[in-house]
Amino acid sequence: MRSTTIKDVARKAGVSAATASRVLSGHSATSEDARQAVREAAAELGFRPNAQARSLRKTSTQTIGLLLPDIRNPFFADLAHAIEQRASEFQYLTLFGNANESQEQQERYLDVMLSQRVDGLIAAPQGEASSLVGILAGEVPTVFVDRVVDGAPVPGVTADNAGGIADAVRHLTALGHRRIGYIAGPQSTSTGRERLQAFRAAVAETGADDDGDLVFLGDFQSASGAAGARRLLDLPMPPTALLAADSLMSIGAVGVCNERGLAIGTDIAFVAYDDIEAFTLLNPALTVIAHDVHAMGRLAVDLLIAEIAGESPESVVLPSRLIIRGSTPSLPGGNPA
Amino acid sequence: MRSTTIKDVARKAGVSAATASRVLSGHSATSEDARQAVREAAAELGFRPNAQARSLRKTSTQTIGLLLPDIRNPFFADLAHAIEQRASEFQYLTLFGNANESQEQQERYLDVMLSQRVDGLIAAPQGEASSLVGILAGEVPTVFVDRVVDGAPVPGVTADNAGGIADAVRHLTALGHRRIGYIAGPQSTSTGRERLQAFRAAVAETGADDDGDLVFLGDFQSASGAAGARRLLDLPMPPTALLAADSLMSIGAVGVCNERGLAIGTDIAFVAYDDIEAFTLLNPALTVIAHDVHAMGRLAVDLLIAEIAGESPESVVLPSRLIIRGSTPSLPGGNPA
DNA sequence: CGATTCCATGGAATCGATTCCACAACGGTG
DNA sequence: CACCGTTGTGGAATCGATTCCATGGAATCG
Numbered sequence: 001m002r003s004t005t006i007k008d009v010a011r012k013a014g015v016s017a018a019t020a021s022r023v024l025s026g027h028s029a030t031s032e033d034a035r036q037a038v039r040e041a042a043a044e045l046g047f048r049p050n051a052q053a054r055s056l057r058k059t060s061t062q063t064i065g066l067l068l069p070d071i072r073n074p075f076f077a078d079l080a081h082a083i084e085q086r087a088s089e090f091q092y093l094t095l096f097g098n099a100n101e102s103q104e105q106q107e108r109y110l111d112v113m114l115s116q117r118v119d120g121l122i123a124a125p126q127g128e129a130s131s132l133v134g135i136l137a138g139e140v141p142t143v144f145v146d147r148v149v150d151g152a153p154v155p156g157v158t159a160d161n162a163g164g165i166a167d168a169v170r171h172l173t174a175l176g177h178r179r180i181g182y183i184a185g186p187q188s189t190s191t192g193r194e195r196l197q198a199f200r201a202a203v204a205e206t207g208a209d210d211d212g213d214l215v216f217l218g219d220f221q222s223a224s225g226a227a228g229a230r231r232l233l234d235l236p237m238p239p240t241a242l243l244a245a246d247s248l249m250s251i252g253a254v255g256v257c258n259e260r261g262l263a264i265g266t267d268i269a270f271v272a273y274d275d276i277e278a279f280t281l282l283n284p285a286l287t288v289i290a291h292d293v294h295a296m297g298r299l300a301v302d303l304l305i306a307e308i309a310g311e312s313p314e315s316v317v318l319p320s321r322l323i324i325r326g327s328t329p330s331l332p333g334g335n336p337a
Numbered sequence: 338m339r340s341t342t343i344k345d346v347a348r349k350a351g352v353s354a355a356t357a358s359r360v361l362s363g364h365s366a367t368s369e370d371a372r373q374a375v376r377e378a379a380a381e382l383g384f385r386p387n388a389q390a391r392s393l394r395k396t397s398t399q400t401i402g403l404l405l406p407d408i409r410n411p412f413f414a415d416l417a418h419a420i421e422q423r424a425s426e427f428q429y430l431t432l433f434g435n436a437n438e439s440q441e442q443q444e445r446y447l448d449v450m451l452s453q454r455v456d457g458l459i460a461a462p463q464g465e466a467s468s469l470v471g472i473l474a475g476e477v478p479t480v481f482v483d484r485v486v487d488g489a490p491v492p493g494v495t496a497d498n499a500g501g502i503a504d505a506v507r508h509l510t511a512l513g514h515r516r517i518g519y520i521a522g523p524q525s526t527s528t529g530r531e532r533l534q535a536f537r538a539a540v541a542e543t544g545a546d547d548d549g550d551l552v553f554l555g556d557f558q559s560a561s562g563a564a565g566a567r568r569l570l571d572l573p574m575p576p577t578a579l580l581a582a583d584s585l586m587s588i589g590a591v592g593v594c595n596e597r598g599l600a601i602g603t604d605i606a607f608v609a610y611d612d613i614e615a616f617t618l619l620n621p622a623l624t625v626i627a628h629d630v631h632a633m634g635r636l637a638v639d640l641l642i643a644e645i646a647g648e649s650p651e652s653v654v655l656p657s658r659l660i661i662r663g664s665t666p667s668l669p670g671g672n673p674a
Numbered sequence: 675c676g677a678t679t680c681c682a683t684g685g686a687a688t689c690g691a692t693t694c695c696a697c698a699a700c701g702g703t704g
Numbered sequence: 705c706a707c708c709g710t711t712g713t714g715g716a717a718t719c720g721a722t723t724c725c726a727t728g729g730a731a732t733c734g
Contacts (some may be wrong), residue, residue, distance in 0.1 A: 005690055016714045022691055028693090029711060046474075051452040052393045053690035056719045061389070071421075077414045084408075084435050088442075093449050096433035098421050105425075112430050115388040137383075139340070222614060254618050277559060278615035281591050321455070342720055353684045356723055365723095378699055390720035393689045679732070687724075694717075703708085 004045045012045065013037035024049070049262035055117065062302065063093045065113035067123040068145075069101045069189075073220070073248050074276040075293065076124070079145065082297025083122060090305055092119070096259060101186075101220065103127045114139060120304045125149050127188050141307035145300040147190045148315075155307070155315045157300045161191055162198035164320030165243075168271045169202035171287075171322060172241045175330065179209045181239030183228035183249050186219045195245050195273065214239055218249045225252025233260065241269035241328070247276045250286070270327040283328020291320055341382045349382065361386070392454065401641065402450035404460040406438045406484075406526075410436045410557070410585050411459070411613040412630065416482065419634025420459060427642055429456070438523075438557065440464045451476060457641045462486050464525050470484035478644035482637040484527045485652075492644070492652045494637045498528055499535035501626035501657030502580075505608045506539035508624075508659060509578045512667065514606060516546050518576030520565035520586050523556045532582050534609065551576055555586045562589025570597065578606035578665070584613045587623070607664040621663020628657055 010020040015034050022028050025037040041047075055061040064087055068076045084094045095118060097109035103116055103126055110132070113121060120141040125132060125148070136152055144156035172180055182199045184277030196215070203210050216223030216231050225244055229252065232239055244250040244258075250272035264270050265284040272279060275290035296318055303313040347357040352371055359365050359377040361384075378384075392398040396558055401424055405413045421431045432455060434446035440463055447469070450458060459480040462469060462485070473489055481493035519536045522529030533552070540547050553568050555561030562581055568591065569576055579594075581587040587609035594601055601607050602621040609616060612627035633655055640650040 007690080017691075018693080018714060018716095019712080022713090025692080029713095031712060032487065034712080041665055048448070048452050050393070050454060050690055051449075052389045052398070052454060053719090054692075056387070056389045056690080056721095057692045058719090071408070072411070072414050072418050074414075076408070077409050077411075078380075081407075081409050081435060083438075084433075085437070088445075093453070094433065096421075096431065098418060100418075100422070108425075111385070112388075115385050116430070117387060117389060119455075124389070200357070201691095248614075251614055251618055258618065258620050258622075276615075277585075277588055278618070281588060281595065282618060284594050285595075343722095344720080355685075355723080356683060356719080359683090361724080366683095368682060371682080387720050390689090391722075393691095393720080395689090395723045675734105677733085679730105681728105681730080683727085683729105685726090688722080692718080692720105694715105696713100696715090697707105698711100698713085700711085701709095704706095 003050075004047050006047070006049065008045055009038060009041045009047050012041035012100050019154065060119050061117050062091055063095055063118050064301075065097065065109075065116070065121045065123075066094045066119040067097045067099060067106060067121065067125070069099050069106075069108055069124055069126060070220070071096075071098050073246070074278070075146075075247055076276045076294040078276075079124075082294045083145075083301055086298045086301040090301070092201065092301075095267050099126065101126070103131055103188075107131055120308050122300050122304055141304060143300050143304045143307065145296060150190065155313050157296050157301050157303060157316045157318065158190075159291045159296070159318050160320045161194040162201070164273065164291075164322070165195050165198035166202045166205075167320065167322040168243055168273075168287075168289055169199065169206055169208065171324065171328065172243070172269060173206040173208050175241075175269065175328060177208070177239075177241040179211070179237060179239040179241070181223055181228075181232035181242045182215045183218050183232070183244040183253060184215055185245040185249075186261070187217065189220075192220070192245065199243070200301065211237075218245070220248060222248040222252035222255075224255045225249030227252075229256035231251035233257075233262070239268075241271070243271045244275075244330060245273045247272060247274040247279070250274075250279075254282070254286075265327045265329050269329070275323060280325075282327070284329070287325045287328040288323050289320050290323050291318060341384050341529075342389075343384070343386065345382055346375060346378045346384050349378035349596055357558070358603070384591055398451065398454050400432055400455050401638075402432045402434065402446075402453070402455040402458045402460075404434045404436060404443065404458065404462070406436050406443075406463060407557070408433075410583070411615070412483075412611045415613075415630040416461075416634050419631045420482075420638055423635045423638040427638070429638075436463065438463070440468055440525075444468055457645050459637050459641055478641060480637050480641045480644065482633060483631050487527065492640050492650050494633050494640060494653045494655065495527075496628045496633070496655050497657045498531040499538075500537035501610065501628075501659070502532050503539045503542075504657065504659040505610075505624075505626055506536065506543055506545065507579055508661065508665065509580070509606060509608065510543040510545050512578075512606065512665060514545070514578040514579070516548070516551065516574060516576040518565075518569035518579045519552045520555050520562055520569070520579065520581040520590060521552055522582040522586075524554065526557075529582065536580070553638055555582070557583045557585060559585040559589035559592075562586030563593050564589075566590035566593035570594075570599070570624055576605075578608070580608045580610070582610045582611060584611040584616070587611075587616075589621075591619070593649050602664045602666050606666075612660060617662075619664070621666070624662045624665040625660050626657050628655060629658050 100244035216228035553565035
């Protein structure tokens with residue numbers, strides 16, 4: 001059951017392995033006769049070159065590594081899809097790793113990918129620079145996506161976190177909300193930190209209630225969104241509007257509102273960070289801070305390709321867009337402007 | 338910038354490459370002295386073995402290929418997550434390919450994965466056996482998951498499609514529905530075919546209206562769910578209940594109901610195939626045909642491992658479970674039992 | 675105490691494709 | 705007709721890790 005090698009092809013075609021290789025890779029000069037014979041032999045034998053052997057000799061593997069925190073998060077699923085499709089346009093295969101929001105798994109995957117000698121790496125990193133020694137040592141061209149690591153000399157494609165959050169808070173205060181509950185992301189991620197900082201700044205700017213109890217620290221997973229909603233709604237002076245820092249936490253939080261019979265849009269206003277298709281289902285639909293995920297993935301690949309080619313591309317920040325839907329109506333119950 | 342090889346380690350440790358390899362792979366006998374020296378040298382140099390070279394010599398790559406139709410479908414995202422986590426327990430790296438519900442991309446990925454000499458393949462296949470020659474030729478241990486290809490000698494882990502659909506139809510007819518609209522999946526997939534067949538059988542069994550117009554053929558993506566809902570709701574005698582064959586089409590269909598001001602659960606009953614977290618958000622929540630996706634992924638990996646070990650594992654069919662929620666209330670408007 | 679086993683080790687072969695280098699054949703030019 | 709450049713080709717080296725085989729020395733046995 002040994003698979004056929006280039007030598008088998010060469011033998012059958014009556015040429016040397018060198019010539020067979022030249023024909024199949026289409027590079028140097030080869031005679032018409034040789035070309036025909038080799039192509040026929042290869043087709044007949046069902047020859048499939050061993051990528052390992054090829055990558056060993058060449059320097060490149062035509063493979064990029066993609067390290068994401070959680071593929072079940074629709075935002076990252078969309079991102080993975082966009083990256084993978086764009087990469088395949090450049091004949092790159094995507095090696096995908098799911099860190100499961102865990103630093104340990106992130107490091108394990110990083111190690112494996114470097115062992116696999118990926119030509120480049122796209123990552124939405126977690127934690128501190130220290131855990132990413134490999135990348136930082138410049139071992140492999142890298143691009144950060146969505147999240148970044150401070151102080152790392154690595155270009156990134158991110159969303160305008162601050163702008164998005166500021167727009168949302170201004171929108172809510174303009175509707176008359178003064179007590180806005182914020183379900184934040186983990187402070188071990190740049191997005192978690194930036195969004196929380198932006199929230200605090202926007203609260204200060206708009207004069208909304210600056211009450212530490214109105215901020216709950218979640219972990220970007222839906223259970224923590226539910227926990228956050230419970231905690232905030234149980235406050236002596238509960239918020240009249242909720243803002244959650246990602247889609248999964250929004251799902252958890254909306255679930256709690258339903259549980260308690262709080263009608264979104266009527267009894268409480270709600271804004272979610274990230275737009276996912278399912279949010280349009282809710283009735284009323286959720287107001288969201290949306291991004292062009294497709295562009296983010298595409299750009300990440302483009303920057304990586306540039307880096308692999310030896311260039312030093314600049315980081316990109318993509319705009320956020322507030323999409324106002326039914327969950328933040330003009331006249332929230334009991335909250336006149 | 339050439340990365341360090343085992344020879345560098347050997348030189349620094351004052352031993353031969355052979356001994357260094359033995360120490361690092363921990364196999365044959367080595368002296369305490371050699372072990373220490375090699376480990377130290379490896380650590381100091383930050384040695385990371387080249388996986389290409391290793392796989393070339395050994396037969397295995399410690400890599401499995403995962404070929405899915407669409408990672409943006411939450412069902413497949415969950416499945417990918419489960420498979421990837423289970424595989425990593427066995428020290429297998431998952432090479433992920435997104436066929437994008439396209440046969441051509443499926444074949445392209447199949448080819449690349451075989452070139453990469455994956456040790457095994459888990460696939461949710463599309464189309465006919467003919468397009469999967471490589472797998473069928475027994476080139477690599479393979480397991481089908483969710484979907485199968487008829488006539489292929491490949492074990493599969495699937496859900497009890499027929500049972501799930503039958504339960505749903507019986508549930509709806511028990512509530513008094515006689516006109517049930519069905520948004521089917523593509524007939525190029527086994528799941529699409531089996532579910533549609535089961536729907537027809539259940540209609541016959543329960544005596545519900547057997548009207549060809551009540552079946553719409555979609556493609557498992559949300560736009561087709563929307564198209565299907567429009568088509569069905571525009572019928573002269575529209576259905577009083579809708580059943581959609583996957584979660585994305587359900588999202589599309591529910592969106593159309595919202596658009597038209599049809600209250601789910603009140604004006605129209607709705608059952609979705611596949612349970613996703615977002616469905617619990619709807620108010621009322623959706624009645625669904627649910628599966629243990631985690632078990633499905635886990636089992637697929639376990640079967641594959643067995644196959645790689647030379648065994649011939651049997652296919653597994655996992656049970657479906659009807660979870661009744663608010664979208665199919667006991668007394669649907671205008672449809673007394 | 676001589677013979678045999680065992681252990682640790684290094685040299686060399688190996689995996690499969692690519693590529694450097696050398697060489698032969700050929701056509702064209704001075 | 706000798707010389708040179710071009711073209712097509714094969715042999716051999718190469719990539720990096722593993723593993724077969726041979727060897728020398730230590731340990732064990734009769």
